[in-house]
Amino acid sequence: MSEISNNDYLIKINNVEKIYKMGNGTFKAIENVNLTISKGEYVAIVGPSGAGKSTLMNIIGCLDNASAGEYFLDGVDTKCSDNKLAEIRNKKIGFIFQNYNLISKLSILDNVSLPLLYLGYTNKAAREKAKSQLEKVGLGTHIKHKPTELSGGQMQRVAIARALVTNPQIILADEPTGALDSKSGEEVLKILEDLNVEGNTIIIITHDRDIAEHAKRLITVRDGHVTSDEMTCKGATA
């Protein structure tokens, strides 16, 4: 398979399989997964817990390598060293986690600056960029606060700012509303929707169908297989 054909898609997954060692035996978390996602899509990956959607997210997010199969991200084979994967995560992927995963000792400005520092920015440049990103999510006045001084919705907005600050190709959100009340959840989903309208590629992993309905495309995972891949109402009307 030539690389040019893979370039057509932002994400191209061919026959990916992930096997975990469990004691003496092995456990196939996902098997025979084929998936393509283009730039600018808004995709929800749904499935009950244990279906393999977290494994799939880890592979898409380059947190983990597949045991077998191929995964091209933006035309680049992701079968590479730890270092290279860290670089890909840094430049191409913005993570949003269920429990925010902000570093509690650092101010939210420092939290958002951190990916830029890993990218090689100077402190000053990183802070400027982080500040304007925080302003975009409506937290420009809170930059000196510690994450623990914020509400859940605000923390998730900080996480979104951190995910966006390196201008990644993909925003990968793992149950982004899981820890939020419905109002803050709606806010976060609205931000993600706006980001998609601006042209960002968004992948959201959830077990909640209602949340998944916000996406334009719905991929269902069950027992380690992709069982359906369809447009949602939103996707159809768009």
Place this chain on the structure above:
Amino acid sequence: MRISQLFKIALYSVWSNKIRSFLTMLGIIIGISSVIILVGMGAGAEKEISDQISSLGTNLITVSLTKTATIDDGDLKEISSKPGIKAISPQISSNNVNVKAGSKTSTTTIEASNAAYAEVKSYTVSSGRFISDRDVENRYNVLVIGTETANNIFGTANVVGETMYVNGIQFKIIGVLKSAGTSTTGSSDDKIILPISTAQRILQTSTISTYYVEAKSQAEVDTAMSYLKMFLNKKYGINNLAISTTTDTYYRVLSQTSLLTTATSTTKSMSNMLSGVAAISLLVGGIGIMNIMLVSVIERTKEIGTRKAIGAKRRTILAQFLIEAAIVSGIGGLLGVLIGYAGAYISETFFATSIVISSNIVVAAFAFSVIVGLIFGIYPADKASKLNPIDALRYE
């Protein structure tokens, strides 16, 4: 990521856990300050002893005869004409002799010798004159007095021309010795110096078993010593072949340098032992750092996972934790140096312990503390850097 940023992160982490960081440093602080104080004490003792010995004159050779032999004036002349030898003085000494002036009495030490003795032992008089060859030839009842002895019985050191009694015999004071201060062996100023012939009479002894020889220079001490040995071997009729095994039972020839070497090697081995003890406490401090760093890695598993997810490379995490360990131990080292200086100052001022702190030791101790931090930081840092981001993120 830039090194300066890593330093900032590490400093911040140390600062935000102040108490824990301080407790971690404690081992290093104690280790470094004790290294500095103990090594300083060793160096101080060494310096004190070597100062004392060299103040006696590094050109000095002491000959002590174990078996009596008659060494007459002719022999002394012959010895002083040998190469490398400048002067020779026989010496008789006696402790606890009674001295009296007016109604005041005291006990002191007699050192009896000849005119060359002043030069050999580097004695100078502050007033009057030293013993002369004529005093020795004529067995004059004259003496040179130490300042302390003079003060003891006269209440003043201005006593040239005065009369005093030694073991009940009348003496005229012809000179006062310049004060030499106090040493570990007692006051150097509490003595009287008599012509050797006079002393032989009043102490009723004819045997002289100690001779002081002055070499022409420090470089000629060895030459002078070998001539002395040759002379003494001839005197005692010792077969040259058997020198090494038998001479000790006849005589000993010692130079100040050899005394110095013996003394300093004793204090050296003592300070080595002290440094060893201090090094062990540094090692324990290092293990303390490793311990706390390991706990810290576990505690911050989630943070490490987050950092990795947003793009931190393995080597970035490794460097972050290594720098943190080095900062903790480095700050501990600095505090240890300060406390070491303070401790040295306190014991010098209040306990009169002589402490010599060389800047080499301070630099070495500080560098060592940083190295200890780095070495004991390697394992925890490596552990942190190898954490799998997925497991780390999931860790609760």
